[in-house]
Amino acid sequence: MRILQVVGxxxxxxxxxxxxxxxxxxxxxxxxxxxxxxxxxxxxxxxxDVPLDRPVVDEGVDLRxxxxxxxxxxxxxxxxxxxxxxETVTQFDVVHIWSVYGFFNTxxxxxxxxxxxxxxxxxxxxxDPFLRRRNRPRKWFYxxxxxxxxxxxxxxxLFNTSEExxxxxDWPGLQPSASGNKVMPKRFVVxxxxxxxxxxxxxxxxxxxFRRRFPALIGQRLVVYFGRLNFKKGLDxxxxxxxxxxxxxxxxxxxxxxxxxxxxxxxxxxWLGEGGVLERTTFTGALSGEDRFTILQQAELxxxxxxxxxxxxxxxxxxxxxxxxxxxxxxxxxxxxxxANAGLVVPCDVDATAQALRHLLDDPPRARQMxxxxxxxxxxxxxxxxxxxxxxxxxEEILRDRVPARVSATExxxxx
Numbered sequence: 001m002r003i004l005q006v007v008g009x010x011x012x013x014x015x016x017x018x019x020x021x022x023x024x025x026x027x028x029x030x031x032x033x034x035x036x037x038x039x040x041x042x043x044x045x046x047x048x049d050v051p052l053d054r055p056v057v058d059e060g061v062d063l064r065x066x067x068x069x070x071x072x073x074x075x076x077x078x079x080x081x082x083x084x085x086x087e088t089v090t091q092f093d094v095v096h097i098w099s100v101y102g103f104f105n106t107x108x109x110x111x112x113x114x115x116x117x118x119x120x121x122x123x124x125x126x127x128d129p130f131l132r133r134r135n136r137p138r139k140w141f142y143x144x145x146x147x148x149x150x151x152x153x154x155x156x157x158l159f160n161t162s163e164e165x166x167x168x169x170d171w172p173g174l175q176p177s178a179s180g181n182k183v184m185p186k187r188f189v190v191x192x193x194x195x196x197x198x199x200x201x202x203x204x205x206x207x208x209x210f211r212r213r214f215p216a217l218i219g220q221r222l223v224v225y226f227g228r229l230n231f232k233k234g235l236d237x238x239x240x241x242x243x244x245x246x247x248x249x250x251x252x253x254x255x256x257x258x259x260x261x262x263x264x265x266x267x268x269x270x271w272l273g274e275g276g277v278l279e280r281t282t283f284t285g286a287l288s289g290e291d292r293f294t295i296l297q298q299a300e301l302x303x304x305x306x307x308x309x310x311x312x313x314x315x316x317x318x319x320x321x322x323x324x325x326x327x328x329x330x331x332x333x334x335x336x337x338x339x340a341n342a343g344l345v346v347p348c349d350v351d352a353t354a355q356a357l358r359h360l361l362d363d364p365p366r367a368r369q370m371x372x373x374x375x376x377x378x379x380x381x382x383x384x385x386x387x388x389x390x391x392x393x394x395x396e397e398i399l400r401d402r403v404p405a406r407v408s409a410t411e412x413x414x415x416x
Contacts, residue, residue, distance in 0.1 A: 001395060002034045004092040006085075006108040008076070008099055010063075011043030012288075015228060017098045017124055020192050020313070022058065027193065027388035029060035036092070037061060038085070040068035040078055040104065052080070077103035085111040094395045095119040096158075100126040100151075101142050109150035118398045120188075121151050122158040125310020127168035130232070130330070148173035154185045155398045160311040162189055163332040186401065188394045191333075192311050193387030194378060198320035202297040203290075210294045214282050217298070220253035223357065224299035224323075226287070226314050229260025234305035234328055234348060235268050241305075241353035243275025249361055252280075257295050259286040296321040301360045301367060305346070305353055306331050316382055319343075319374030324367040326356050336381075342374030 005025055010018045025035045036055070041048045048065065055062040066081040081104060089095065089111045097105045097112075100123050112119035125131070132139060151157060151173035159165040165187060168174060176182045211217040223242060227233060235256070242254050254277065256268065265283070272278040287295055296302065302318035302325045309315075309331040316333065318325050325343035327334055334345045344359060346352040360367045380386075 002092045004095045005037045006097045006104055007039050008102050008104045009042050010039045011048060025061045026059045027384040031388050035061050037063045041065040042068045082107050089117050090115045094398055097121045099124055100147050106146045106150055113153055118155040118402050120156040120158050121154040127171045128308045130308035156186045156188055159189050160191055161332040164310055190390045191382060191387055192313050193384035194316055194320055194382045198317050206294045207298045216282050221251050221300040222253055222255050222298055224255045224302050226257045226295060228258050229265055232307050234307055237305045237350050237353050238303055239271045240275055240350050243277045244354040245357050246277045246280055254281040257284040257287050296323055299323045301326055304331055307348055316378050320378045322371040322375045324360055324370035340373050340377035342377055343370050
């Protein structure tokens with residue numbers, strides 16, 4: 001198959017699709033398919049130093065970057081991408097479009113309909129009710145004019161978990177319109193995969209070196225949060241929960257690993273200070289390379305008490321590292337974690353989080369068994385070789401069920 005992935009950006013600073021899309025694409029190539037990625041050259045407030053006039057080949061994947069023009073805040077568009085889709089989309093058997101709100105996915109959906117190319121849309125958590133409530137006027141406008149149509153007229157819709165699909169189901173774009181075609185696209189559930197590196201055994205020397213870089217960690221049992229320091233991650237629950245139990249354990253230390261907006265980091269430090277645990281917390285900043293593996297392998301437990309989480313890739317990385325996990329029931333992989341007995345699931349509540357921390361810290365043998373359970377579960381279900389084969393079956397089913405997409409007269413007039 002010739003497969004095109006269209007994603008807004010793949011700069012590592014964005015996380016999520018920026019990491020999962022290239023990893024999936026490389027696996028599809030390993031399984032014998034031709035894969036291209038179309039993405040913009042934006043990286044936060046900067047631009048990537050990449051060629052814009054030719055593809056960059058990454059382990060067999062043809063990656064094309066397009067210049068992005070920022071308009072009205074965060075919205076980006078790219079005339080070069082529009083032209084490229086118009087000229088090349090028919091060269092692909094199937095197109096996989098990531099996200100909901102944005103020029104890149106809307107442009108790709110339009111040209112797939114216009115050229116009658118089968119295509120799958122993938123919200124990647126953007127349709128969670130918690131996120132839909134943020135910036136509601138802007139999202140309502142974009143949905144009514146673009147996104148709902150893009151989703152209703154797609155060949156298929158992809159979700160990472162059944163929980164994500166359930167939470168998104170009341171969004172109008174996943175329901176028939178009052179005046180339109182009642183036939184809706186098929187829905188599929190395929191998880192995000194894990195790189196085989198996550199399954200390797202802990203490197204004791206690397207762990208000791210890491211702790212020497214952060215001396216406050218030496219001799220401590222680490223409660224680790226790893227990810228962006230962001231409003232949705234529930235640090236306003238994790239921090240006070242840790243403060244409540246810290247005085248009970250003289251050898252427990254909180255690690256907040258990841259980048260964050262300076263103002264939000266100051267807010268988190270204020271919470272820590274108010275709880276009397278600022279000196280028992282280490283901020284590592286952004287971690288890359290071997291440090292990403294080391295920090296999780298050094299953890300006594302991993303905690304992610306998010307208000308919303310499409311999948312929880314870092315939860316799976318912690319499980320692959322043999323670490324028990326403490327997550328909220330808004331992390332969409334929570335049913336799988338509970339069934340695998342790989343950790344504890346709590347509501348978004350400080351008291352419940354503090355109690356779960358106590359349970360895991362008070363019973364190390366039980367916590368270690370949870371870690372082993374989680375490692376076994378992800379080893380069975382989440383290697384990219386397994387996930388890539390599932391995705392290929394989805395693409396093949398889309399092609400078997402191929403139905404020409406409908407393009408309205410208004411859309412054709414706009415394109416002209």
